[in-house]
Amino acid sequence: MLSETSFNELPFWYNEIKRNAPDALIILVGLKSDEADSVVIKPQDAITQALDWGIEFRPVSAKAGSGISELFDHLFDSLGK
Incomplete structure (x- = not known):
């Protein structure tokens, strides 16, 4: 994820x-997962946030x-359930 804002x-x-x-249904989607050199937000931070909310994180x-x-x-x- 590239935008701290x-x-x-x-x-x-x-x-x-x-x-x-x-x-x-809420899913936290991390865009541009291919740009690891430019990452501002660590994937673990997004995962932690998603877990706190009880939702999924998908890069x-x-x-x-x-x-x-x-x-x-x-x-x-998920929508078909």
Whole structure:
């Protein structure tokens, strides 16, 4: 994850979702996981935040094509329940 500002704003958006759509499926998605040299937010920090909220963290990279199919498979499986 490359944006400290975005990461620091997560609690606001998480609370907005919980307030307005308490039953919504929430997944924390870490973008640009292929850019390890530019990482500002450590994956473990994102994992810890997701665990604190009881949600999943999924790192993805559109550039490398990694994690995207798995993210959508999980999303569709979860919504189908």
